[in-house]
Amino acid sequence: MEAHSSEIFIIGLTVFFLACIIGYYVVWAVTPALHSPLMAVTNAISSVIIVGAILAAGPIGYEIPKIFGIIGVTLASVNIFGGFIVTYRMLSMFKKKPKKQKNES
Amino acid sequence: MSPNLVAILYLISALLFIFALRGLSHPESARLGNIFGIIGMFIAIFTTLMFQSVLSYVEIGAAIFIGGTIGTFIALRIKMTALPQLVAAFHSLVGLAAVFVAAAAFYDPSSFNIGEFGLIGMTSLIEMSIGTFIGAVTFSGSVLAFGKLQGTISGKPIVFKFQHYFNALIFLLIIVLIIFFVLDQSSNIFWSIVAISILLGFLVVIPIGGADMPVVVSMLNSYSGWAACGIGFTLSNNLLIITGALVGASGAILSYIMSKAMNRSIFSVVLGGFGGEQTNETIKNNSDKIIKQGNAEDAAYILKNAESVIIVPGYGMAVAQAQHALREMGDILKKEGIQVRYAIHPVAGRMPGHMNVLLAEANVPYEEVFELEEINHDFPMTEVSFVIGANDVTNPAAKTDESSPIYGMPILDVERSQTVLFVKRSLATGYSGVDNELFYRDNTTMLFGDAKKMCEDIVKSLN
Numbered sequence: 070m071e072a073h074s075s076e077i078f079i080i081g082l083t084v085f086f087l088a089c090i091i092g093y094y095v096v097w098a099v100t101p102a103l104h105s106p107l108m109a110v111t112n113a114i115s116s117v118i119i120v121g122a123i124l125a126a127g128p129i130g131y132e133i134p135k136i137f138g139i140i141g142v143t144l145a146s147v148n149i150f151g152g153f154i155v156t157y158r159m160l161s162m163f164k165k166k167p168k169k170q171k172n173e174s
Numbered sequence: 175m176s177p178n179l180v181a182i183l184y185l186i187s188a189l190l191f192i193f194a195l196r197g198l199s200h201p202e203s204a205r206l207g208n209i210f211g212i213i214g215m216f217i218a219i220f221t222t223l224m225f226q227s228v229l230s231y232v233e234i235g236a237a238i239f240i241g242g243t244i245g246t247f248i249a250l251r252i253k254m255t256a257l258p259q260l261v262a263a264f265h266s267l268v269g270l271a272a273v274f275v276a277a278a279a280f281y282d283p284s285s286f287n288i289g290e291f292g293l294i295g296m297t298s299l300i301e302m303s304i305g306t307f308i309g310a311v312t313f314s315g316s317v318l319a320f321g322k323l324q325g326t327i328s329g330k331p332i333v334f335k336f337q338h339y340f341n342a343l344i345f346l347l348i349i350v351l352i353i354f355f356v357l358d359q360s361s362n363i364f365w366s367i368v369a370i371s372i373l374l375g376f377l378v379v380i381p382i383g384g385a386d387m388p389v390v391v392s393m394l395n396s397y398s399g400w401a402a403c404g405i406g407f408t409l410s411n412n413l414l415i416i417t418g419a420l421v422g423a424s425g426a427i428l429s430y431i432m433s434k435a436m437n438r439s440i441f442s443v444v445l446g447g448f449g450g451e452q453t454n455e456t457i458k459n460n461s462d463k464i465i466k467q468g469n470a471e472d473a474a475y476i477l478k479n480a481e482s483v484i485i486v487p488g489y490g491m492a493v494a495q496a497q498h499a500l501r502e503m504g505d506i507l508k509k510e511g512i513q514v515r516y517a518i519h520p521v522a523g524r525m526p527g528h529m530n531v532l533l534a535e536a537n538v539p540y541e542e543v544f545e546l547e548e549i550n551h552d553f554p555m556t557e558v559s560f561v562i563g564a565n566d567v568t569n570p571a572a573k574t575d576e577s578s579p580i581y582g583m584p585i586l587d588v589e590r591s592q593t594v595l596f597v598k599r600s601l602a603t604g605y606s607g608v609d610n611e612l613f614y615r616d617n618t619t620m621l622f623g624d625a626k627k628m629c630e631d632i633v634k635s636l637n
Contacts, residue, residue, distance in 0.1 A: 077410045078297050085403065088416040091192060092423030099198040101431075101520065101545050104527030105257060107198050107424060108395050110211055112264045114191045115402045115421040117215065118271050120222045121409050124285050125278030126237065127228035134282035135230070139237045141274040144267045146241025147248075149215055152264060154249035155257075156208050162534035163201035 106159045113152025119145035175224045183221040184413035190214030191417050195424065201540055218413060227285060254535045255492050258391055258524040262320040265394045269312030269375075272401040273368055276306040279408055280364055286409050292359050298408055299359065303352040305404025306364070307371045312397040314375030319390050322379075323524060329384030337381060344374050389432045389440070391525045396425025428526045435520035435546075437572075437582035465601070468619040470631030473560075473595050476619070477503075478636060480557035480593075482513040484549065486586055487529055488522050490563020490598070491625050497536035499629035500562060504538065506636045516543045517550075517586050519567035550587050559588035562597040563625050569610045578608055594618040597628050 099107050122145055125138025190210045197207015219238075222228065252260050279302055283289045288298040321327035348370055355363040382390050399421025406414025433440045468476075477483060485504065491497060504514045516533060523529040533543055553559065561568055568588045571578040588594050589612055596618060612618055621628055 075297060078301075078407070081407050081410060081412070081415055084412045085407075085415050085419050088188075088419035089423050092195075092420040093427065095192060095195045095420070096424045096427045099195065100200060102518075102527060102530040102540055102543060103198045103201065103204055104428060104431075105261075105525060105531045106204060106208075107195070107527070108261050108391070108428065108525060109257075109264075110194055110198070110208060111395060111399065111421040111424045112261060112268065114194065114211055114215065114417050115268050115398050116271070117187075117191075117218050117414060117417045118268065118275060118402045118405055120218055120411060120414060121275035121279070121286070121405050122271060123219065123222045123228060123234055124225065124409070125275060125282065126230060126234050127225065127285060128282075129229050132282065134278040134280075134285070135233075137274045137278040137281070139233055141271045141278065142234055142237035143241040144271040144274070146238045147245040148241075148264050148267050148271075149245065150242040151245030151249040151260075153208065153212050153215070154246055155252065155260065156211075157205075158249065159254075159257075159531050159534070160201070160205045160208055162531065163204065163540050165202070165539070 103160075103163070106156050106163075109152055109156040109159065113149055113156065116145040116148035116152065119149065175221070175226075180221055180225075181412070183217055184411070187214040187218040187221070188413050188416040190217070191420060195420060254531055255495070256324075257528060257531065258387065259320050259323040261525060262316045262323055262391055262394065265391075265398045266313050266316035266320065268398040269309045269314075269316060269401055272309030272398075272405050273306055273313065275405050276302050276309065276408065277364070277368075279405075280361070288408070288410075294359060296356055299356045300352070301404060301407035303355050303364075303367055305401055305408055306367055307348055307352070308397055308404055309401040310368050310371030311375040311378065312394055312401050314372040315379045315390075315397070316375075316394045318376050318379040319387065319394060322384065323387055323391075329387075331383040332380045337377075341374065341377050344370060344377065348374065385521075386436075387524050388521055388526055388528075389429050389436075392425050392428035392432055393440075394425070396422050396429060399423070399425055432521060432526055435584060437580070437584070463614045465613055466616070466619050468595075468621055470621070470628060471635045472619065473621055473628075474632045474635035476593055476595065477507055477512070477558055477560070477632070478510060480512055482556050483507060483515070483558045483560055484553065484556050484588070484591065485514065485516045486559060486561045486564050486568060486588055487516065487518070487533065488562065488564025488567065489524060489529075490565075492523065492529070492532050492563070494563065494625035496562065496625035496629050497532050497538075499626050499633065501533070501536040501538050503629050503633050503636070504542075506633060514542065515549065515552075517546065518543060519546055519564065519584075519586055522564060522567060546584060546586060553587040553590040556591040557593060559591040559594045560597070561588055561594060562629070565598070565610055566608065568612060569608060571608060571611060580608055588612070589615070592617060595621055597621045597623070597625050599624065 122138050122141030125134055126142050191214045194207045194211030197203045279286050283294050322329045351367050399418045402414055403418030406418050507514050518529045568586050570589050572580045572583040572585045
């Protein structure tokens with residue numbers, strides 16, 4: 070059991086370091102003008118932690134861990150919807166403007 | 175769903191997240207990137223719901239609906255000036271969610287295949303406690319950062335004696351608690367770790383002042399990623415590990431860029447104590463120096479007769495909500511055939527890229543907005559620099575005065591343009607508390623007043 074779990078840990082560690090390196094290169098390529106949307110979207114995707122919350126909320130019944138799971142799902146959902154929508158709002162402001170744009174102001 | 179299929183779907187979702195970040199390398203590809211992110215998240219949630227152990231669809235559906243509605247509502251209503259607070263608030267939720275997931279894994283390890291209550295493997299326990307620790311620190315740190323940005327809590331840095339030793343002591347205490355937790359798996363110790371980590375989060379952000387907020391927000395961004403990573407290790411879930419690492423790396427790089435833009439090491443920002451409220455003392459020392467003062471008509475005259483203008487907006491512009499009036503001014507100048515560009519310092523605003531968003535919101539085309547390195551060499555060829563709501567980022571003392579606290583900080587070389595127009599409320603110093611010698615130069619004209627009102631008046635005069 071212990072040997073098995075340490076093997077899984079090593080795989081996780083491998084994935085972790087490779088992902089850090091990908092993250093390093095991908096993030097340096099982000100144009101500074103879009104650093105705010107970058108923060109908002111990383112915020113949204115870090116809520117992928119909802120996966121863990123769903124597993125905790127999965128079983129039937131109302132045990133304490135399940136309540137924790139449901140709270141986790143709710144919190145992460147606020148973030149997922151909020152994060153992606155606010156990113157969308159920001160990015161749609163960065164659209165190429167048509168030449169005649171004066172009519173609204 | 176077989177474990178292999180699950181692993182493949184999670185992998186696809188992780189790849190989509192990478193593409194989501196990759197898309198942000200250009201404004202045109204960024205929207206597609208965001209859609210990739212949404213699809214990735216959808217796949218992740220859908221896959222997890224298909225697990226055999228997941229049965230309570232009603233409760234989960236209700237939780238997603240409630241959370242989603244709140245999130246949507248907030249995201250649609252938030253003003254772009256309040257973006258940094260919103261991001262801080264969202265970080266706190268990720269941190270808190272991580273704590274709840276870790277707690278659930280602790281009480282019900284069988285749902286996550288990591289053993290039975292009280293009989294969890296050592297590796298899992300360490301991973302779990304680290305995830306909990308980072309999650310709790312992210313939570314309380316972000317709550318405090320939110321308060322400071324929102325203005326609910328004073329932005330003044332709060333420093334006390336032996337602060338760093340005290341924090342270090344608490345950190346050591348947490349490590350000791352984690353060791354005990356791994357040894358006897360007691361729920362009391364688990365909650366002690368949570369409580370003390372929350373305390374540490376507050377203590378870490380308390381000494382950091384308003385002007386350093388861009389660094390703090392980026393740092394908390396990074397922490398929220400590492401928290402997700404910690405949970406990923408606990409659940410042996412590669413998707414969480416990859417995503418957490420991406421977010422963690424992103425936040426870390428942003429913190430690095432921000433502290434570099436202020437010429438401070440990350441450590442000095444984290445240790446805090448810099449960036450207090452404005453002091454008015456330096457002004458008195460300089461009351462004998464001569465300044466040239468102008469009004470909106472003078473400014474309009476100068477701008478109209480220029481061939482090229484660079485506008486340097488700072489946080490003061492955002493506070494005065496002057497971006498729309500400013501853009502209108504820029505439009506009129508452009509119609510006159512004058513080249514109008516915007517120069518943005520990396521720390522203009524309260525979070526990375528904040529100023530770009532505010533200008534984009536005011537319909538300034540992104541092609542006209544330039545970063546410091548892109549535009550700095552153009553100032554000598556520019557007739558007029560129009561500085562609005564910025565101060566420290568233009569201060570030549572950063573290059574010449576070694577005793578200045580901002581010495582070494584990269585600045586926008588507005589001093590090299592033929593004329594500098596400075597829109598400011600008063601002669602007060604910037605966040606750094608340093609006087610700006612540019613105010614007293616021959617080629618500088620000070621335009622005192624509210625940034626928005628000044629822009630509107632200039633527009634009137636131009637017409």
